[in-house]
Amino acid sequence: MKHTQSPESSVKKRIFEIIQIAGGSDAPSRAFDICIMTLILLSIAVTTAQTFRIPDSAARVLNIIDAACMAAFTVEYALRLWTADLLYPSGRMPYLKYIFSPSAIIDLLSFLPFYLSGFVPAGMVVFRLIRVARILRLFRINHYLDPVQAILTVLRQKASMIFASWFLVFVLMFSSSLLMYYVEHDAQPSVFENAFSGLWWAVSTLSTTGYGDIYPVTFIGKTLAIIITLLGMCIVAIPTGIITAGFMEAGKYSDPDARREQSPRSLAGSIMDISTQDSSVTGPSLIDDDERGVSQLPMSYFIGPCIVETVNGEIHAEKIGDIVSKASGEASRRIILRGDMFLTEEAASFLANFSILLLGFSHKASVNADNTRILLSGHMVLLSGINLDNIDDGEYLLHSCPIQDGDSSSAPCRAYLTPKNTTVLFHET
Numbered sequence: 011m012k013h014t015q016s017p018e019s020s021v022k023k024r025i026f027e028i029i030q031i032a033g034g035s036d037a038p039s040r041a042f043d044i045c046i047m048t049l050i051l052l053s054i055a056v057t058t059a060q061t062f063r064i065p066d067s068a069a070r071v072l073n074i075i076d077a078a079c080m081a082a083f084t085v086e087y088a089l090r091l092w093t094a095d096l097l098y099p100s101g102r103m104p105y106l107k108y109i110f111s112p113s114a115i116i117d118l119l120s121f122l123p124f125y126l127s128g129f130v131p132a133g134m135v136v137f138r139l140i141r142v143a144r145i146l147r148l149f150r151i152n153h154y155l156d157p158v159q160a161i162l163t164v165l166r167q168k169a170s171m172i173f174a175s176w177f178l179v180f181v182l183m184f185s186s187s188l189l190m191y192y193v194e195h196d197a198q199p200s201v202f203e204n205a206f207s208g209l210w211w212a213v214s215t216l217s218t219t220g221y222g223d224i225y226p227v228t229f230i231g232k233t234l235a236i237i238i239t240l241l242g243m244c245i246v247a248i249p250t251g252i253i254t255a256g257f258m259e260a261g262k263y264s265d266p267d268a269r270r271e272q273s274p275r276s277l278a279g280s281i282m283d284i285s286t287q288d289s290s291v292t293g294p295s296l297i298d299d300d301e302r303g304v305s306q307l308p309m310s311y312f313i314g315p316c317i318v319e320t321v322n323g324e325i326h327a328e329k330i331g332d333i334v335s336k337a338s339g340e341a342s343r344r345i346i347l348r349g350d351m352f353l354t355e356e357a358a359s360f361l362a363n364f365s366i367l368l369l370g371f372s373h374k375a376s377v378n379a380d381n382t383r384i385l386l387s388g389h390m391v392l393l394s395g396i397n398l399d400n401i402d403d404g405e406y407l408l409h410s411c412p413i414q415d416g417d418s419s420s421a422p423c424r425a426y427l428t429p430k431n432t433t434v435l436f437h438e439t
Contacts, residue, residue, distance in 0.1 A: 023363060026093040029086065030327060030360060046086065050120075053079040076124070083121040090114070097359045164256035167323040175248040182245055186212040186238045193231045212238070282406075282427040286373070288395030291412050292420040294386045303417040304391065311367050311391045312423075315430065316344035316408040318401055321351045327360035334364070341405045341430075346370035348398035353377045355384065362388030368410070370425075372398045396425050405430045 028039045056076045060069070090097075091108060098104035108114050165172070187208030194202040201224050202208055211224045226235050291312065293304030317337040321329060325347070334342045344367055347353075353371075358381040361369060369385060370393035371377065377385070377392075385392060393410050407428045412421035 022093055023096060025089055026096045026363060029089055029093070030331070046082075049079050049082050053083075080121045080124040083117070087114075087117050087121070090117070096363055098355060164253060164323075168252050168256045171252045172249050175245075175252060178248070179245055182238070182241060183209060183212040186234075186242075189234060190226060190231060190238075193234060194226050194228060197228050197231070280428075282401060283424070284396045284398055284401065284427055285424045286395050286397050288373070289393075289410075289423050289425055290395055290420055291410060291423045292382075292386070292392045292394070294389045294391075294419075304419055304421050305412040305414065306417075307391065309411065312411045313409050314344060314367075314407070315339065315341035315405060316346055316368070316370075316427075317341045317405050318346045318348060318398065318403050318427070320349045320403050321347050322349045323351060325351050325353050325357050327354075327356045330357050330360050337405065344368040344370075344408055346393070346396075346398070346408070347375060348372045348401065348403075349375070351375050353381055355381055358384040361385060361390070364388070366390045368393055368408070370394070370396060370408075370410070372396055393423070393425060401427060 028042050030039065053076060056072050056079070059072055060076075064072075091105060091114075094108035095104040098107050109118075187205055187210075189208075190211055191202050191205050191208035194208075202211075207224060211226075214224075226232050291304055293307055293311075315338075317333065319333045319336070321333075330345075333345060333347075337345075343365060345361075347370070349372070351371075353375065358377075362384050366388060368391045373395060382392065407430060408425070409428075410423050410425040412423050414421050
């Protein structure tokens with residue numbers, strides 16, 4: 011069954027593509043990103059300038075610029091809300107899902123204070139807090155900066171270890187505060203008057219701030235302070251070491267030289283069999299009742315240039331856009347992801363709304379049932395159960411045709427990669 015789009019849905023889809031993070035060679039989308047970043051920085055500059063004493067004429071100009079920026083942010087928010095059903099195509103209240111998403115809340119708070127300021131008396135503390143909330147616009151730039159996304163990915167990957175290390179820090183501080191209180195209270199009842207006084211000393215000491223307004227005077231207290239300070243230097247450094255290790259690990263996947271060192275058994279220059287006994291291809295007929303089975307789809311789905319990219323952790327639309335932009339020409343239509351990653355609903359929707367023919371992922375990847383349906387709704391083929399352990403990132407030629415006929419939406423396959431500039435003849439058996 012062939013699906014046709016109405017002119018309204020085509021316009022809506024194009025607007026959705028433009029307002030998402032730019033991927034590939036989409037010039038309007040890239041221009042939109044630059045425009046939004048410029049407006050964010052301009053509005054923050056205006057907010058900063060308004061804290062100075064300036065002539066009334068300059069103040070009026072700043073107010074006009076601020077109003078124009080707020081109007082642009084409002085229109086952008088309205089467009090994102092209008093296209094939310096494309097971002098969350100699973101059909102379960104996509105508009106509410108978008109409204110309560112973290113990025114949408116930041117977007118709303120970035121311009122809402124402008125409209126609320128007219129209803130709140132200027133002298134109230136709430137008014138000042140509302141104006142401060144405009145600084146949240148800066149957080150929106152995070153979506154457009156790859157280094158920020160890399161930092162957030164590392165923090166998400168190491169979240170459990172970071173939490174455990176900070177829990178140790180808390181235990182040390184709390185134990186130190188109680189110990190110091192019991193040791194010093196009798197000698198300095200007005201200084202160490204309760205457990206909180208000891209906690210203040212512990213925090214200022216372990217953080218090396220050392221204000222000097224509270225300190226032990228007894229021999230036992232000073233000895234205890236030395237031990238606690240040395241322990242604090244070690245324990246407080248643990249989170250830093252965890253995060254540093256995370257960045258080094260991420261660097262191995264982004265540095266081509268490090269990847270070559272990691273996989274010395276590179277099969278470059280020959281046919282690379284990436285199949286396993288679980289390798290299979292699944293076609294869109296699974297969700298749209300197409301009469302054709304996956305084995306009856308055109309060969310262009312299964313054979314052609316592709317890009318292999320290592321990704322780890324939670325994968326968002328921004329990362330998919332980066333991968334698409336790396337690929338040249340036809341390779342951007344067949345994407346193979348390797349690594350221990352989880353594909354988010356946002357990323358699945360991003361892929362479903364672009365002309366992706368095939369998405370492959372290794373056995374370490376996690377794609378739940380809902381996201382699978384979203385991907386298949388984009389009329390792409392899913393290649394799963396493949397082994398990419400000894401494959402370097404880059405562009406290849408892919409052959410992943412199903413090896414059995416029939417009307418089934420899924421079929422086993424043998425998958426091969428060859429270097430991009432190699433011509434290989436495959437013989438069907």
